[in-house]
Amino acid sequence: MTDKIEVNFTVNGQPRTVRVEPRRTLGDALREDCGLTGTHLGCEHGVCGACTVLLDDAPVRSCLMFAVQAEGARVRTVEGLADGDVLHPLQQAFWDHHGLQCGFCTPGFLMLAVGVLEREPDIGEAELREALSSNLCRCTGYQNILKSVLAAAAQMRK
Amino acid sequence: MSLIGRSVRRLEDRPLLVGAGKFAADIRAPDMLTMRVVRSPIAFGWLTGFNLDEAFAHPETVAIWTGADVADIPPIGFRLTPVPGLEPYRQPVLAQEYVRYVGEPIALVFAADPYTAEDIADLVVPEIEPMAPCLDPTAPPSEFAPGLDTEAALITKAYGDLDAAFADAHAVVELELICGRHSGVPLETRGAIAVPDMASGILRMYGAAKVPHFNRQTIETMLGLPPGGIHLHEGHVGGGFGIRGELYPEDVLACAAALRLGRPVKWIEDRYEHLMTANQSRGQVHRVRAAVDERGFILGLDDEFWFDQGAYIRTHGVTVPDLTAAMLPGAYVVPAYRSVGHVRLTNKTPCGTYRAPGRFEGSFVRERLVDAIADRLGLDPIEVRRINFIPKTALPFRRNLETLGTDIVYDTGDYAGMLDKFLHSIGWEALRANAARRRQQGELVGLGLGFFVEKSGLGPFDDVRIVLESDGRIEVVTGAASLGQGVETVMAQICADGLGTGIDPIRVIHGQTDRIARGLGAFASRVTVMTGAAVTMAAEKLRHEMLAVAGRLLQTAPELLSVAGDRVIVNDAPDGPSLALAAVAQAAGGEIAAEATFTTPHMTYPYGVHVAQIRVERDSCAVVVERFFVGYDIGRAVNPMLVEGQILGGAVQGIGAALMEEFVYDDAGQPLSVTFADYLMPTIAEVPPIEVALFEDAPTPLNPLGVKGAGEAGINAVGAAIAAAVDDALGRPGAVRQLPITPSRLHALLRQKD
Numbered sequence: 001m002t003d004k005i006e007v008n009f010t011v012n013g014q015p016r017t018v019r020v021e022p023r024r025t026l027g028d029a030l031r032e033d034c035g036l037t038g039t040h041l042g043c044e045h046g047v048c049g050a051c052t053v054l055l056d057d058a059p060v061r062s063c064l065m066f067a068v069q070a071e072g073a074r075v076r077t078v079e080g081l082a083d084g085d086v087l088h089p090l091q092q093a094f095w096d097h098h099g100l101q102c103g104f105c106t107p108g109f110l111m112l113a114v115g116v117l118e119r120e121p122d123i124g125e126a127e128l129r130e131a132l133s134s135n136l137c138r139c140t141g142y143q144n145i146l147k148s149v150l151a152a153a154a155q156m157r158k
Numbered sequence: 159m160s161l162i163g164r165s166v167r168r169l170e171d172r173p174l175l176v177g178a179g180k181f182a183a184d185i186r187a188p189d190m191l192t193m194r195v196v197r198s199p200i201a202f203g204w205l206t207g208f209n210l211d212e213a214f215a216h217p218e219t220v221a222i223w224t225g226a227d228v229a230d231i232p233p234i235g236f237r238l239t240p241v242p243g244l245e246p247y248r249q250p251v252l253a254q255e256y257v258r259y260v261g262e263p264i265a266l267v268f269a270a271d272p273y274t275a276e277d278i279a280d281l282v283v284p285e286i287e288p289m290a291p292c293l294d295p296t297a298p299p300s301e302f303a304p305g306l307d308t309e310a311a312l313i314t315k316a317y318g319d320l321d322a323a324f325a326d327a328h329a330v331v332e333l334e335l336i337c338g339r340h341s342g343v344p345l346e347t348r349g350a351i352a353v354p355d356m357a358s359g360i361l362r363m364y365g366a367a368k369v370p371h372f373n374r375q376t377i378e379t380m381l382g383l384p385p386g387g388i389h390l391h392e393g394h395v396g397g398g399f400g401i402r403g404e405l406y407p408e409d410v411l412a413c414a415a416a417l418r419l420g421r422p423v424k425w426i427e428d429r430y431e432h433l434m435t436a437n438q439s440r441g442q443v444h445r446v447r448a449a450v451d452e453r454g455f456i457l458g459l460d461d462e463f464w465f466d467q468g469a470y471i472r473t474h475g476v477t478v479p480d481l482t483a484a485m486l487p488g489a490y491v492v493p494a495y496r497s498v499g500h501v502r503l504t505n506k507t508p509c510g511t512y513r514a515p516g517r518f519e520g521s522f523v524r525e526r527l528v529d530a531i532a533d534r535l536g537l538d539p540i541e542v543r544r545i546n547f548i549p550k551t552a553l554p555f556r557r558n559l560e561t562l563g564t565d566i567v568y569d570t571g572d573y574a575g576m577l578d579k580f581l582h583s584i585g586w587e588a589l590r591a592n593a594a595r596r597r598q599q600g601e602l603v604g605l606g607l608g609f610f611v612e613k614s615g616l617g618p619f620d621d622v623r624i625v626l627e628s629d630g631r632i633e634v635v636t637g638a639a640s641l642g643q644g645v646e647t648v649m650a651q652i653c654a655d656g657l658g659t660g661i662d663p664i665r666v667i668h669g670q671t672d673r674i675a676r677g678l679g680a681f682a683s684r685v686t687v688m689t690g691a692a693v694t695m696a697a698e699k700l701r702h703e704m705l706a707v708a709g710r711l712l713q714t715a716p717e718l719l720s721v722a723g724d725r726v727i728v729n730d731a732p733d734g735p736s737l738a739l740a741a742v743a744q745a746a747g748g749e750i751a752a753e754a755t756f757t758t759p760h761m762t763y764p765y766g767v768h769v770a771q772i773r774v775e776r777d778s779c780a781v782v783v784e785r786f787f788v789g790y791d792i793g794r795a796v797n798p799m800l801v802e803g804q805i806l807g808g809a810v811q812g813i814g815a816a817l818m819e820e821f822v823y824d825d826a827g828q829p830l831s832v833t834f835a836d837y838l839m840p841t842i843a844e845v846p847p848i849e850v851a852l853f854e855d856a857p858t859p860l861n862p863l864g865v866k867g868a869g870e871a872g873i874n875a876v877g878a879a880i881a882a883a884v885d886d887a888l889g890r891p892g893a894v895r896q897l898p899i900t901p902s903r904l905h906a907l908l909r910q911k912d
Contacts, residue, residue, distance in 0.1 A: 004642075021273065037184040038177020040344045040396070047834035050345060078177035091175040095167055098803050101869040103174030104181060104346045105395030133843035137347045137835070138397050139642055141806035142842040143310025 009070045011036065012080025018061030020067045027051045028076060029067035030133075038078040038107050042136070049135030052115075053077050059115035059134070078107035081114065084145040090114060090152040101139030108135050113149045121157055125150065161651040161661060165799030168642070168647040169661065173394075178198045180393040182349030182365035187422035190351075191220055193412055194275035196255035196265035196282045196520065200795050201293075201505040201827025205257050207851025213281035221419060222270040222282065223411075225252040231380055231414060234405055237372050239475035239562060241820060246303065247310045247503060249470035251407040251414075256303075257286055258469035258508050260435035260829055263407050269421070270811060272639040291505035291827035294547030295466040296443050299502070309474050310467065310502040314485040318494030323458025327445020330791050331530050336896040337519045337877065339441035339466060340819040342512045342811075344641075346396020346642065346709040347427040348436060350409045352416035359387070363413055366390035366669060368639050369679035374671045376405055377413050388413065392669025398641030398695035399514040399811070400511040400681065401437040404473045420451040433832045437510030438821050439478060441466030444523045449494075451896060454531050454542035458494035461486060461523065461819075465501050468508035476501055477562070478509065484561035489573040489611045489765060490546035503829045511681070513808060514870035517610065518815065518877055521895060525878035533891035535756030538579070539882070543609055547573040562616055562682070568763045570856040571791065577609060580767050583851050588772060593886070602774035603784075606882025608875025611765045614867025615687025615860070617744065617758040621676060622692035624700050624752045630724055631741030632659065634696075637677010638689040644800040644867065645685055651796055652690050652863070656697025657704075659739070686796055688756060691861040695754035705744045708737050746864035764866035766790035768809070768879040771846075774887045779908065781884060783846045786876075791853040793866040801868045802850045808872020809848050814840045815873070816880040817898050832836040 006020040011034055014101045018033040020093060030053065035109075042050030046064040053062045054076040081088040090110050093099065102104040108133070108142055116123060116131045123131070128149060173179050173824040198205075208224055233248035234789050253264045265282050269275040292300050292308055299307035324330065349365040361383070366373060378388055395402065408425050416423040427435070440462050449458040465479045483497035512518075525589045528546070532539040548555050550572040557566035568651035581587075589605055623635045634653050638645055646666040678684070702720060708726040709716035720728055725738040743749050769787040774780070788805050795801045805861040818838040822830040857864030881894040886902070893907055 013859070023273065031183075035616075036177070040181065040346070041183065041394075043834050045429065045833055045835070048345060048429075075347075078175075083178050087175065094175060095171045098168070098799050100174055100347070100808060101644070101803060102395060102396075102397040103171070103179055104344075104642075106174055107177050110175070129842050133841040136345060136839055138343060138399070138811070138839065139807045140270060140803060141808075141810035142840075142845050143770060143806050143846060143848055144803065146842060 002033050004041055007067050007071050009073045011075045011077055012077060018067065022066060024067045024068045025063050026065040026070050027062035028060060036077050036079050040104055040107055042104065042139055047136065049112060050105050050108040052111045052135065054111055054115050057115065057118060059112045078110055081110060089155040090149065093148040093152035093155065096146040096152060097144050099140065105135060105137045109137065109145055117156055121153065123153065137158045160656055161643050161655045162796050163798070165797055166647065166651060166661065168644050169650055170644065170646045181346055181396055182351065182393065183426045185393065187351065187353045190422040190424050191268045191270060191419065192272040194267045194279040195263045195408060195431070196267065196279050198253060198260055198262040198264050198286070199612040199642055200257055200286045200288050201260050201291040203257050203288040204293045205253055205255060205264065205284060205286050207285045209283040213267065213278050216278045217280060218269045218271065218274045219267065219278050219862060223266040223533060224264065225250065225254045228411065228414060228493050229254065230253050231410065231778060233374065234407065234410065234473060236371065236475040237473040239477040239480050241311050241476055244310060244471050244475060247471040249407060249472060249508060251410050259505055259537055260827060261431065261507060262469065266411060266415065268419065270724045273441035281814055293504050293506065293823060293827055295441065295464040295502035295504055302503055309500055310471055310503055311501040313476055313479045313499035313501065315485050315559050316496035318458065320458045320494045320496050323494040324449040327457055328452045329450050329534055331450060331527065331534050332447040333527055333530055334895065335444045335446065335523050335526055337440050337442045337522055338820040338898050339438050340815050340821060341436065341438045342399030342401040343837065344397030344399060344402050347429055347432045348402060348406065348408065349426040350412040351393060351422065351424045352412040353422040354416045354420060360390060360466060361388040361413060361417060364391045364393060365387060366392045366403065366419055367395040367641060367795060368398050370412060370639060370669050370671050370680060371637055371679065372408065372763060373405045373676040377410055380410055381417065385452050389672040391559070392639055395641045399513045400515060402641065403639065404437060404510055410456055424852045429834065430832050433837055434829045438468060438507045439509050439512035440519055441509070441644065442482065442519045446523055446527055448531060448776065449526055450531050452535065453545050454535050454537050456490060456492050459487065459492050461497040463499050465499055466504050466506065466509070469505055470508045472508045472510050474510040475499060477511055478515045480561055482520050484559045484566060485517050485613065486520035486524055487557065488521065489548060489609055490583050491548050506556065506823055507829065513811065514874045517612065517874050518812070519869065521608055521610045521875040521883065522877040526881060528886070529882050530794060530892050543577065544574055561869055564761055567760055568611060569858045569860055571763065572856060573765060574585040576765065576789065576791055576853060576855065577668050577767055582852055584769060584787045584849070594770065602776065602887040604772055604883040604886030606770050606879045608768045608878030608882065608896050610874040611763050612870055613761045613763055614683035615762045616682035616684045619755055619757045620678060620688040620692045620865055621674060621753065621755050622689065622696045623674065623751060624696045625749050626700060626704060626743045628740060628743045628748045630663055630743065632664045633701055634664060634693060635674050636689050638685045639669045640682055643804060644797065648686055648746055648796050648800065649689060649693050652693045656694050657701050663724060667839055683869035686865055687762060687861055687867055690796065690863055690865060691756035692754050694862045694906060695756060696752045699754060700750060700752035703750050703752060704739070704742050708742050711737060711745055760860055761868045762860050764790065764792050764871065766871050766874065768875040770879040770883040772880060772883040772887060774884065774904065779904040781899055781904065782859045783813055783880065785846050786848045789847065789851045789853065790870060790871045791856050793857040794854050794864040795852055798852060798884040801852060804868040805872035806848050808870065810840050810845050812876025813844065815898060821896050834868050845891040
């Protein structure tokens with residue numbers, strides 16, 4: 001399994017070329033080959049969602065995809081959310097509403113929520129709960145994550 | 159205005175929000191090797207050898223180690239609660255003669271690339287002669303090793319005249335109760351990155367957590383390093399809950415490998431490994447009986463329990479059974495008591511502590527028992543609790559038991575008063591009426607309650623050093639640790655409050671063994687109590703010193719000065735002459751430092767109550783938690799938002815423990831819960847609105863701030879409350895005897911009725 005393949009995609013708007021084994025996951029390629037360690041690997045079997053990134057604007061598990069499958073795609077990770085020193089409304093809301101404790105699941109929840117709110121800015125609370133049940137958090141008990149996302153949604157609609 | 163009691167936003171959040179956190183897997187070093195652990199596929203067997211031919215033949219193999227290569231490294235010892243006779247049950251860093259659980263480290267593979275290291279590990283073939291595993295902790299003890307059986311210890315805690323209590327009893331109520339094996343399961347798996355520095359001769363280990371100073375000293379001893387030969391560094395830690403940060407075989411092995419191979423070594427556990435090797439907890443079977451009078455007052459409580467320790471005794475010694483026995487009586491008088499705990503080795507993953515160790519289990523047992531007493535005597539369960547509460551006037555209350563090397567003395571509290579206040583605040587009677595009405599309409603709806611006494615602030619000491627630097631910044635250095643609970647913010651609030659500054663110039667350093675000589679870390683809900691008290695004392699000293707220096711510069715008596723924000727001002731003339739803190743530090747030669755040590759022989763005892771409202775779905779046999787309420791007296795909350803965050807997170811872990819989470823093993827000892835598809839943790843879909851009522855009616859005199867701990871309040875009695883709620887929904891008191899209440903167990907209960 002040592003033959004490497006060249007893969008081209010953009011990450012947070014920047015073109016990237018990586019040479020990876022076909023079996024390398026997108027999560028590992030982002031972390032190890034692109035140096036973007038904000039995407040976290042919590043289970044590597046697609047349940048916890050800590051590794052969620054946006055692939056052509058859709059939230060995906062980067063542990064369940066091979067990097068080669070991202071050829072030509074637009075990938076967005078947590079590192080690309082803030083605009084310089086100005087946090088994205090979701091980042092700001094997580095801070096304001098204590099939506100994180102250890103912070104390990106946070107990048108995955110942020111990217112999941114960005115994907116959901118961009119697609120459906122007026123999403124109702126019940127549907128939002130359903131969408132957020134994709135990811136696991138072990139610290140917060142979710143209540144403040146929900147509060148954060150609802151607050152950010154209101155902010156983003158302004 | 160004091161910063162204590164304010165819900166300020168956390169100092170630690172920004173890097174975590176922008177993806178700049180440094181968790182274990184994010185650490186890299188040049189020329190780094192991956193360590194991959196080969197694990198036993200057999201629960202119990204004789205390890206006769208290995209076939210390593212293919213593994214060595216792989217072109218990218220750097221090294222392969224088996225037990226013989228590390229036979230000189232002693233087994234891992236005990237950090238807490240050792241009792242005589244436990245030594246033979248310690249875990250070797252790699253299996254030597256026997257394998258004792260599936261997942262036990264038996265060999266190591268080193269290669270540069272992690273994917274390749276995993277390939278090579280697949281080529282390592284262990285030769286194991288399987289033996290019959292011991293899986294039932296209640297079975298008669300069997301042989302662990304020649305001359306040693308599987309009962310490693312017997313924990314007995316008792317006081318009062320139990321025989322007289324049972325002789326005088328109006329009634330005796332007996333129960334057998336089972337608490338399932340589950341654990342903390344932090345979202346970040348374990349990891350250790352050992353980096354040798356050839357120039358200084360110091361080995362640095364990253365990925366440390368919870369108790370870096372203890373682990374540093376232990377690794378030094380185990381590897382025969384000189385004092386100061388290794389330093390541990392805690393980066394961001396993705397949750398701990400008691401299980402992460404204890405010293406495990408892999409931590410020691412990564413350090414040994416880095417030293418012997420002369421290269422940085424990185425070990426990152428995958429989730430499959432985590433679910434069969436990191437500490438598990440909670441597996442207990444209790445046979446409990448109570449002698450009661452006609453009012454339901456407990457005259458005597460007699461408990462015998464079996465603790466499913468797993469394959470070895472790890473760093474916690476007998477902490478979990480010790481706490482179980484010591485804290486089981488809870489908030490009740492219980493004039494005569496005995497608890498006998500059998501610590502039983504089984505061929506499963508070894509156990510340690512998990513958030514509220516011994517209390518989640520003990521509260522389940524005690525509160526189930528109180529509910530059973532009420533049912534037997536036809537009394538209201540709330541009333542039976544009131545009859546049994548230790549009265550406010552009896553506090554401080556000496557329990558005549560000890561745990562973790564301390565005498566249990568409940569310091570402050572008003573249990574009956576708090577329960578009344580809480581039930582009033584949640585509208586208990588209206589909730590009951592509503593549940594009864596819905597039951598009449600055919601729904602299976604119920605309410606359950608659990609009352610508990612927690613413990614927090616385990617000593618015996620904590621050191622803090624605070625430095626005002628020449629640029630006006632303030633550094634607080636502690637031996638505490640952060641697992642994501644908000645240590646930096648809380649310590650900065652306490653420091654700022656003591657100094658009179660804001661929190662912005664304050665940096666809090668924790669978990670770095672090269673920055674402070676000793677430290678106890680973060681466990682037992684101790685940091686806000688112990689480290690917070692030391693910060694209070696050190697800040698007071700530093701403020702005096704700052705004002706003395708400023709007084710000389712301003713030619714004003716120090717008592718006429720105060721600190722306001724980043725300046726020292728004259729009290730009577732806020733617009734008059736003042737000095738920047740930076741200038742004060744510069745005038746003192748560049749910095750001003752103060753150190754303090756807080757010591758205490760006693761823990762402090764917060765208390766609380768949980769109420770669950772649940773609905774049983776007949777078709778799916780699911781238990782839906784509709785609402786959950788927590789009342790908790792914390793003495794004094796430094797940051798109520800963070801306290802509430804601790805409680806919310808704990809409560810949801812408790813819901814998982816009560817309904818979903820269980821490590822299941824088959825008859826051969828094979829673990830069946832090794833993915834997140836098998837080990838089910840709550841998502842937001844399983845979590846109801848949780849309402850937290852914080853009380854500050856019983857501050858403690860045991861520390862300068864009056865604070866008690868928050869970490870374990872959310873989870874303590876969740877199992878008890880949900881079990882009672884399911885009973886209530888089914889209209890069958892005492893129906894729930896076992897946690898978790900999975901759909902299949904509930905199905906069996908519903909069938910029994912039919």
